[in-house]
Amino acid sequence: MSTDRVLAGDLATAAGELLVEIRATSGLAGKELGKAGDLRSDEFILARLRAERPDDAVLSEESADDKQRLTAPRVWIVDPVDGTREYGTEGRTDWAVHVALWSATDGLIAGAVALPALGVTYLDDTEPVTPTGGLAAVPAGDRPRVVVSASRPPAFSASVADAIGGEVLAMGSAGAKAMAVVRGEAAAYVHAGGQYEWDSAAPVAVAQAKGLWCGRIDGSELVYNRDDTYLPDLVICRPELRDAIIGITSADA
Ligand SMILES: Nc1ncnc2c1ncn2[C@@H]1O[C@H](COP(=O)(O)O)[C@@H](OP(=O)(O)O)[C@H]1O
Numbered sequence: 001m002s003t004d005r006v007l008a009g010d011l012a013t014a015a016g017e018l019l020v021e022i023r024a025t026s027g028l029a030g031k032e033l034g035k036a037g038d039l040r041s042d043e044f045i046l047a048r049l050r051a052e053r054p055d056d057a058v059l060s061e062e063s064a065d066d067k068q069r070l071t072a073p074r075v076w077i078v079d080p081v082d083g084t085r086e087y088g089t090e091g092r093t094d095w096a097v098h099v100a101l102w103s104a105t106d107g108l109i110a111g112a113v114a115l116p117a118l119g120v121t122y123l124d125d126t127e128p129v130t131p132t133g134g135l136a137a138v139p140a141g142d143r144p145r146v147v148v149s150a151s152r153p154p155a156f157s158a159s160v161a162d163a164i165g166g167e168v169l170a171m172g173s174a175g176a177k178a179m180a181v182v183r184g185e186a187a188a189y190v191h192a193g194g195q196y197e198w199d200s201a202a203p204v205a206v207a208q209a210k211g212l213w214c215g216r217i218d219g220s221e222l223v224y225n226r227d228d229t230y231l232p233d234l235v236i237c238r239p240e241l242r243d244a245i246i247g248i249t250s251a252d253a
């Protein structure tokens with residue numbers, strides 16, 4: 001039997017390949033493509049989890065919330081397509097597949113984020129990651145980038161960038177933004193005003209394993225598998241930037 005980390009990676013990669021194929025061959029676009037991709041990816045990942053981890057619970061953006069997960073020792077937290085809007089837009093690479101595993105005793109214990117349009121999947125391991133310029137070319141100067149939602153950027157975006165002497169870059173998908181920080185193409189990802197556990201669980205599992213600081217905008221810990229899955233804000237950053245960033249974002253918490 002594969003390890004949980006390997007399974008998370010395999011599922012995210014295979015679902016991503018399915019999504020790339022649907023995008024290329026379905027003839028759909030925009031919201032219809034997003035909906036079809038969400039459903040097919042969700043079906044695929046849940047069927048594989050049922051077969052390979054039948055005793056585990058699942059929380060997925062695209063499936064009914066079975067509250068039995070609240071007493072389960074292990075819960076897979078899945079976002080079948082993160083950045084659905086970008087997935088539905090031709091040529092965009094900033095969308096992702098998220099597969100994370102939470103345990104009642106240890107919190108997030110495995111995670112994988114696939115960036116299928118770039119053909120790469122990141123795991124919660126300590127393998128070094130180097131920038132490849134696939135999402136956002138590494139800036140020529142020293143100005144660190146703060147990546148934020150393109151459609152719902154937080155009000156403090158510019159203040160955070162000022163606090164670290166950097167600049168704001170808008171990008172789709174929580175997973176893609178978190179991986180831009182993992183890849184060194186950005187120094188921080190900040191978000192506020194709305195999000196759910198599946199948007200951040202796998203990105204946070206990967207980012208933490210790579211040595212980045214992850215938490216709420218008030219500096220507190222991110223807690224998963226809650227009854228209410230709304231987890232509206234998030235900071236993922238290089239650890240040395242944590243205090244400067246939280247100094248700004250905590251005022252809005
Ligand atoms: N204010 C908000 N309320 C609810 N969800 C939000 C949100 N802002 C961002 N999100 C979700 O967070 C993910 C990343 O968003 P963004 O691309 O804007 O950064 C998207 O997930 P999905 O694409 O899985 O729906 C999006 O729906």
Ligand SMILES: [Mg+2]
Nearest residue numbers: 079082083199
């Ligand atoms: Mg999402």
